[in-house]
Amino acid sequence: MLSDNELKVAVLGLGYIGLPTAAVIARTGASVLGIDVHQNVVDTVNSGKVHIEEVDLDGLVSGVVQRGYLRASNVLEPADVFVIAVPTPFAEDRRPDTGFVLEAARAVASVLKAGDTVILESTSPVGTTEHVRDLLAELRPELRAPGISESSDYAVAYCPERVLPGRILVELIDNDRVIGGITPRCARKALTFYRRFVRGACITTSARAAEMTKLTENAFRDVNIAFANELSLVADTMGVDVWEVIRLANRHPRVNILQPGPGVGGHCIAVDPWFLVAADPKNTPLIRTAREVNDGKTDHVIAAAAAMIATNPGVPVACMGLAFKANIDDFRESPALKVALALARQFPDQIKIVEPYARSLPNAFAATGARLIDVDAAIETCPIMIVLVDHDVFRSIPLEERADKRVLDTRGIWLDQPPLRSDARLGRRTS
Incomplete structure (x- = not known):
């Protein structure tokens, strides 16, 4: 197992989840490369600053950038672990659009090597992690893909974030994580990675079960x-x-x-x-x-x-x-x-x-x-x-x-103000 200061991690997507995740991993001493398609995001992070509002994130990013543990680019490089944290919006017909995820997977395929671990964190429809595996297998046929070959050269897993804005840095570490592997071996490899920085319980399961767990939490x-x-x-x-x-x-x-x-x-x-x-x-x-x-x-x-x-x-x-x-x-x-x-x-x-x-x-x-x-x-x-x-x-x-x-x-924050007219309803106060 690689030590923290030997581990190379690439985080694809430096948004509200990707940047805090990259910074938390970098704090362990790993060498982290953050990838983003927006040059202004890359430049901001490399200057030790942040482009999003999150409690204590600015200080953390500044520190890990200054110490050389985190840098940003729009060009992916080889790594040991790839974390995909890109958006998954829905289209006009409200069907999910996994285009950003698959584009990230194509980028990973270009530098993938034996022994690597690929983890999808983006909230995704059930089956998306398998689609990522299939795309990697198609683009890199010389490598044995998990769940397709009898043995595999790399691991593919799904581990969704479950954090609250305003508490992201705390909850990335303290919250329990559900880690779903394409195979049990994939789940164990991803588990080893998350154990480097997560204090909460890490529970392994299948990729499909983990994907549906995340959707279930939000639907609830x-x-x-x-x-x-x-x-x-x-x-x-x-x-x-x-x-x-x-x-x-x-x-x-x-x-x-x-x-x-x-x-x-x-x-x-x-x-x-x-x-x-x-x-x-x-x-x-x-x-x-x-x-x-x-x-x-x-x-x-x-x-x-x-x-x-x-x-x-x-x-x-x-x-x-x-x-x-x-x-x-x-x-x-x-x-x-x-x-x-x-x-x-x-x-x-x-x-x-x-x-x-x-x-x-x-x-x-x-x-x-x-x-x-x-x-x-x-x-x-x-x-x-x-x-x-x-x-x-x-x-x-x-x-x-x-x-x-x-x-x-509409938020009921001024409940000490008495309703003075009969239209003071619908969670609103009118004076």
């Missing part, structure tokens, strides 16, 4: 959030405060309802359930319905916010937050961004965006007249506030600074 979350979001709509119809209902219901020892919001976002929960639906549409009506409920909640929030704004023509409106969850700068599949953009297009020049984790607005806002402002400016100039993200800085706004505002609170 999506279904439970859908229940909370649907409940918020029913409470709105009944004229009941959904936040109070959930708080009281959760006092039951076997009830734990999640919190509603303006929808579901992010690179996992808003996307991955569709992988299961696409694979078996006949047997996934609940998962499909949950996705439709959560997407529909975003449309409902847009309609509710538009109705409030329409009754106050020309009044400045602060849309509070664009990220898909609190205290991060990740806007992927964000319902907050969708709501803010729809309102900016419907009410040109009225909408102001408050997003403390953005230096500028996304390009989609260019033709809307929307402007990025800070929290203090929103308090001073915007009579209407649409709370879309529960950033800590928004929670800190005191009651007296909201007293003269009309507020639609």
Whole structure:
């Protein structure tokens, strides 16, 4: 077994998962090469800086780059372990697109040698790891492929990330990992690699079981959030405060309802359930319905916010937050961004965006007249506030600074503000 300072690792994809993973591995003393197709990402990492917001990541990257353990490039080199952490979006028909994964596998094939381990971490449809193996076998027929030949020259495995943005560096180490191999030997080789930096339990299984485990985790979350979001709509119809209902219901020892919001976002929960639906549409009506409920909640929030704004023509409106969850700068599949953009297009020049984790607005806002402002400016100039993200800085706004505002609170962060009119429902507080 190679020692940490002899091990060469290549991480393909330096995004929200790939860069923290590369940095954590580099901290063990391994020589890590991060691969990304974007030259600005490569240049940023090589300067010891980061292009994403994540707690303590900047200091870690700076340290491992300075010590020579981590460098970035857009050209892959030979390594002992290849970790594929590229995006797996879905197409317009909501079928998964594994094109980035297969392109990464082609790059690995160009430098693959006997003894190497190839690990896919990208959330993927069941069977994708086998497709990676098949592509490697096709492009490098002189090497014996696992699960095809009686013995193999390299290992192929699947090990999905299961981390929470804002806690990625902690959870990469402490969380349990599910490691699925094309063969049991592949799983054992991948297990040896993860044991170098993971303190949590590492459980081995088949590649297909590991792939479905990851999709199951995210679909479970999506279904439970859908229940909370649907409940918020029913409470709105009944004229009941959904936040109070959930708080009281959760006092039951076997009830734990999640919190509603303006929808579901992010690179996992808003996307991955569709992988299961696409694979078996006949047997996934609940998962499909949950996705439709959560997407529909975003449309409902847009309609509710538009109705409030329409009754106050020309009044400045602060849309509070664009990220898909609190205290991060990740806007992927964000319902907050969708709501803010729809309102900016419907009410040109009225909408102001408050997003403390953005230096500028996304390009989609260019033709809307929307402007990025800070929290203090929103308090001073915007009579209407649409709370879309529960950033800590928004929670800190005191009651007296909201007293003269009309507020639609889709996150329930201002529950100390009493509803003064009968339209203060749907997880929102209006004063």
